Amino acid sequence: MPAHMSVSVIGAGAWGTALADVAARAGRKVTLYARNAEHAAQIQAMRVNPRLAGVQLHPGIAVTSDIAVAALADIILAVTPAQHLRAAVGHLAPHLKPDTPVIACAKGIEHGTHKFMTEVIAEAAPRAVPAILSGPSFADDVARGLPTAVTLATRDEALARALVQALGSATFRPYHTTDVRGVEIGGAAKNVLAIAAGIVVGKNLGASALAALTTRGFSELARLGRACGARAETLAGLSGLGDLLLSCSTAQSRNFALGLALGRGEAAPIGKLAEGAFTAPVLCELAAAQKVDMPVSNAVAAILGDRLTIDAAIEGLLTRPFKAE
Numbered sequence: 001m002p003a004h005m006s007v008s009v010i011g012a013g014a015w016g017t018a019l020a021d022v023a024a025r026a027g028r029k030v031t032l033y034a035r036n037a038e039h040a041a042q043i044q045a046m047r048v049n050p051r052l053a054g055v056q057l058h059p060g061i062a063v064t065s066d067i068a069v070a071a072l073a074d075i076i077l078a079v080t081p082a083q084h085l086r087a088a089v090g091h092l093a094p095h096l097k098p099d100t101p102v103i104a105c106a107k108g109i110e111h112g113t114h115k116f117m118t119e120v121i122a123e124a125a126p127r128a129v130p131a132i133l134s135g136p137s138f139a140d141d142v143a144r145g146l147p148t149a150v151t152l153a154t155r156d157e158a159l160a161r162a163l164v165q166a167l168g169s170a171t172f173r174p175y176h177t178t179d180v181r182g183v184e185i186g187g188a189a190k191n192v193l194a195i196a197a198g199i200v201v202g203k204n205l206g207a208s209a210l211a212a213l214t215t216r217g218f219s220e221l222a223r224l225g226r227a228c229g230a231r232a233e234t235l236a237g238l239s240g241l242g243d244l245l246l247s248c249s250t251a252q253s254r255n256f257a258l259g260l261a262l263g264r265g266e267a268a269p270i271g272k273l274a275e276g277a278f279t280a281p282v283l284c285e286l287a288a289a290q291k292v293d294m295p296v297s298n299a300v301a302a303i304l305g306d307r308l309t310i311d312a313a314i315e316g317l318l319t320r321p322f323k324a325e
């Protein structure tokens with residue numbers, strides 16, 4: 001069997017299920033791992049996952065709750081929430097073949113450690129080769145076969161190219177890079193900024209304010225990225241600017257939807273994973289450690305931490321001293 005023929009997806013949520021479909025469409029032999037045996041059996045039998053309602057599973061996808069079976073694949077996609085990645089990869093690690101690429105598809109930074117997703121993989125599965133996939137891609141759109149493009153990064157350029165070949169198709173176009181950190185920062189920071197964008201819309205501040213907020217948000221994302229060694233073209237690429245534009249523009253984004261509810265003074269949507277709420281405090285800690293100014297992200301973290309009202313946060317941002325762009 002040629003290299004990279006088989007793919008396992010760890011985490012049968014909305015994005016894991018959509019990515020299993022992507023890999024099957026690309027011609028790979030696909031296994032979707034759900035940690036709950038009952039869920040796995042139900043998805044296998046019904047060919048739909050309640051976490052991605054209305055989408056029929058590709059007939060080639062096998063569903064398992066056996067981590068040893070999932071670990072046999074040539075490529076692993078790790079698609080749990082960011083704060084669960086270490087546990088999921090740690091569970092998988094003893095069963096992996098040496099040098100198996102493990103691609104993080106979560107967007108976030110680990111609490112407490114400040115580690116990025118590939119660093120978590122490197123620690124939890126030292127014999128694996130960490131990679132990251134991120135970009136503008138709603139699970140629902142991708143699973144329905146609507147086209148998009150993302151960025152896939154790993155340190156070894158030849159491997160990055162091979163992974164893109166293994167997963168890419170006409171409707172899911174990964175671009176490769178070796179700038180792992182740039183891809184990680186874009187995916188993590190955009191979620192926090194999308195909450196701010198939702199607040200702007202929820203507060204009816206107008207389309208001009210939304211564009212200004214998104215642009216200033218990009219500016220702070222790029223500042224932190226540069227401080228952490230990311231390349232400018234990655235930050236302005238699909239995982240940075242691309243995903244920021246998507247997530248700051250529509251309530252289809254769960255992060256934007258959280259901000260929208262906050263801005264309207266409504267309760268947060270129940271049962272919807274908004275990674276930005278988890279990332280905000282750790283992003284701000286990281287920025288402070290790097291001495292990078294991130295006023296929008298700081299405001300989001302303070303609002304979520306009940307240290308600032310939304311009105312006070314808006315006033316604070318609007319009355320900052322004028323400065324050069």
Ligand SMILES: NC(=O)C1=CN([C@@H]2O[C@H](COP(=O)(O)OP(=O)(O)OC[C@H]3O[C@@H](n4cnc5c(N)ncnc54)[C@H](OP(=O)(O)O)[C@@H]3O)[C@@H](O)[C@H]2O)C=CC1
Pocket residue numbers: 010011012013014015016034035036051079080081082084087088105106107108137138139140273275
């Ligand atoms: N949804 C989207 O459009 C996109 C999401 N992402 C990112 O992907 C990540 C996952 O999001 P999404 O799929 O939407 O989230 P969901 O809430 O839909 O699903 C998360 C899944 O992770 C599983 N899980 C949690 N911990 C573990 C573990 N230790 N081992 C195995 N599985 C585990 C959960 O299992 P259980 O059901 O048993 O709780 C659940 O099925 C996030 O970081 C998100 O930002 C990225 C791009 C698009």
Ligand SMILES: O=C(CO)COP(=O)(O)O
Pocket residue numbers: 107135136137138139191194243246247252253254255256273274275
């Ligand atoms: O990352 C995503 C789109 O690229 C999904 O966004 P939300 O997690 O905000 O729904």
